[in-house]
Amino acid sequence: MNHEPGAGAARRLWLRWLVEALAAVTDDPAWEARVLLEEALSGDALGLWRAPESPLPDGAAQKLQTILQRRLDNEPLAYCLGHWDFWDLRLRVNSHVLIPRPDTETLVRWALSQLKTTAGPILDLGTGSGAIALAIAKACPDREVWAVDHSREALAVAQENAQILGLPIQFCWSDWTAQLPPGLRFALVLANPPYLAEDDPHLPELCSEPRMALVAGKRGSEAYERILAGLPEHLLPGARLGLEHGAGQGEMLRALLAQHGWQEIFTQRDLAGRERISGGLWRYGHA
Numbered sequence: 035m036n037h038e039p040g041a042g043a044a045r046r047l048w049l050r051w052l053v054e055a056l057a058a059v060t061d062d063p064a065w066e067a068r069v070l071l072e073e074a075l076s077g078d079a080l081g082l083w084r085a086p087e088s089p090l091p092d093g094a095a096q097k098l099q100t101i102l103q104r105r106l107d108n109e110p111l112a113y114c115l116g117h118w119d120f121w122d123l124r125l126r127v128n129s130h131v132l133i134p135r136p137d138t139e140t141l142v143r144w145a146l147s148q149l150k151t152t153a154g155p156i157l158d159l160g161t162g163s164g165a166i167a168l169a170i171a172k173a174c175p176d177r178e179v180w181a182v183d184h185s186r187e188a189l190a191v192a193q194e195n196a197q198i199l200g201l202p203i204q205f206c207w208s209d210w211t212a213q214l215p216p217g218l219r220f221a222l223v224l225a226n227p228p229y230l231a232e233d234d235p236h237l238p239e240l241c242s243e244p245r246m247a248l249v250a251g252k253r254g255s256e257a258y259e260r261i262l263a264g265l266p267e268h269l270l271p272g273a274r275l276g277l278e279h280g281a282g283q284g285e286m287l288r289a290l291l292a293q294h295g296w297q298e299i300f301t302q303r304d305l306a307g308r309e310r311i312s313g314g315l316w317r318y319g320h321a
């Protein structure tokens with residue numbers, strides 16, 4: 035590997051050095067190098083291209099080295115940066131929350147398409163960083179949005195994001211619906227719960243993210259089963275439900291939804307063509 039550039043070295047030399055260093059931990063070192071440099075330049079995306087021969091501003095080299103060291107220790111890029119982009123939001127993230135995935139934007143897109151046909155509060159179960167609840171709250175400021183998590187650390191991150199973005203969300207620490215205020219009923223319920231089985235082969239590569247955000251139990255379907263069992267007493271007649279799931283879980287989920295009395299059951303695919311969200315319509319009156 036090249037020697038680390040000196041304090042007054044040109045930005046393009048830092049970039050070249052970073053690409054080489056990052057090749058040890060990522061398949062896309064050129065992209066990550068640009069992201070790290072942009073971070074060191076305090077988000078100035080054009081700072082590199084506008085002035086490639088200029089040195090880094092004061093403090094930037096130190097910041098770069100700190101982030102790079104964490105990345106070389108195999109921490110996910112999002113946690114090293116402390117933020118990640120989702121939908122039209124920049125969210126704070128740390129190791130207590132799942133890094134929001136582009137797949138989850140399928141659920142946000144579907145939820146936004148349901149706003150006209152549902153009237154009443156919206157619930158995001160297992161909010162993590164607050165990604166889904168905040169995307170919805172930003173798009174429809176006139177709707178009451180609730181966000182639930184059973185991790186107090188995750189809720190703290192979501193609350194911080196809501197505060198930074200100035201979006202009013204009702205937060206509730208709850209084991210799915212168990213601690214929601216009695217009598218509170220929703221018109222639209224969204225969830226991206228943990229859905230991996232304990233022996234899922236992908237778990238080792240996800241080991242930096244909270245296990246509680248990933249693993250549902252022995253079968254992978256446990257969180258859906260518990261959510262569907264607890265929901266009826268918190269639903270308005272005509273409520274809609276959208277659940278994100280793994281690509282191979284659509285059939286299982288459609289059967290589970292039917293068993294729990296949901297109608298107009300649907301599945302939508304993500305941009306890669308994989309089954310990604312399923313849900314339905316709740317026709318009944320109050321349970």
Ligand SMILES: C[S@@+](CC[C@H](N)C(=O)[O-])C[C@H]1O[C@@H](n2cnc3c(N)ncnc32)[C@H](O)[C@@H]1O
Binds near residue numbers: 133159164
């Ligand atoms: C897959 S992550 C989704 C995070 C976020 N909604 C997103 O899409 O990026 C699942 C979330 O469910 C939460 N969770 C796990 N078990 C829970 C439970 N019993 N009750 C409420 N939330 C739970 C986890 O803490 C985690 O934040």
